[in-house]
Ligand SMILES: Nc1ncnc2c1ncn2[C@@H]1O[C@H](COP(=O)(O)OP(=O)(O)OP(=O)(O)O)[C@@H](O)[C@H]1O
């Protein structure tokens with residue numbers, strides 16, 4: 091098992107770096123290009139939400155990103171103590187909706203759920219939120 | 231994100247280069263909004279050199295296409311998507327509601 095851990099500021103400028111870290115880890119775990127793209131998008135959406143909604147783009151606040159992988163599997167953890175958040179209250183977008191009927195936003199969590207095999211949000215007694223997501227190389 | 235532009239008749243071809251994410255989406259939106267203010271309503275967004283798009287980028291495309299189609303009788307066409315970027319349009323179902331072209335030339339001609 092390989093493991094990387096980072097403390098990043100709540101600043102969208104770090105997203106490009108996170109994308110590169112995600113691609114390297116995904117490649118090392120054995121994902122193909124499509125799988126690597128999926129992992130990059132899921133990490134990007136999750137970190138973007140943490141930066142914008144959780145930590146209100148305050149660069150003096152940080153979150154922890156952990157990426158760990160072994161052959162055929164990657165696991166990502168994001169720890170953040172920001173705005174409380176109930177993921178069960180989020181609306182699921184309709185991919186069939188016409189342009190006119192589409193709300194602005196609300197695609198980030200949908201992508202995370204679509205692209206990763208396992209997605210869990212939890213909040214501990216101290217208010218620290220954790221998003222955990224896992225993806226496995228599909229054998230089909 | 232690098233943005234350049236080329237004008238062909240009444241069609242403004244906007245070329246993006248880099249990541250289209252939460253860090254850069256505002257820049258793209260502002261660039262096009264300034265043109266809309268000057269009564270320009272026909273755009274082609276060329277993404278041949280966009281390697282990554284996130285929901286923040288899609289949000290800009292949706293908002294602008296809606297607005298241009300509605301109030302301005304125009305549109306925002308999308309062109310030259312890399313496969314990984316096209317996939318993101320597909321997962322969100324946006325490939326069914328936006329006009330997506332293989333290249334900017336074809337997109338531009340379809341306006342006329
Ligand atoms: N880490 C977080 N902390 C607090 N609130 C969050 C967090 N992640 C998501 N949310 C809430 O859940 C909502 C839905 O998130 P989602 O990423 O699906 O959409 P969005 O960020 O609003 O728009 P988009 O991602 O499409 O640009 C957000 O608007 C926000 O209110």
Ligand SMILES: [Mg+2]
Pocket residue numbers: 135138139196197198199285
């Ligand atoms: Mg989001």
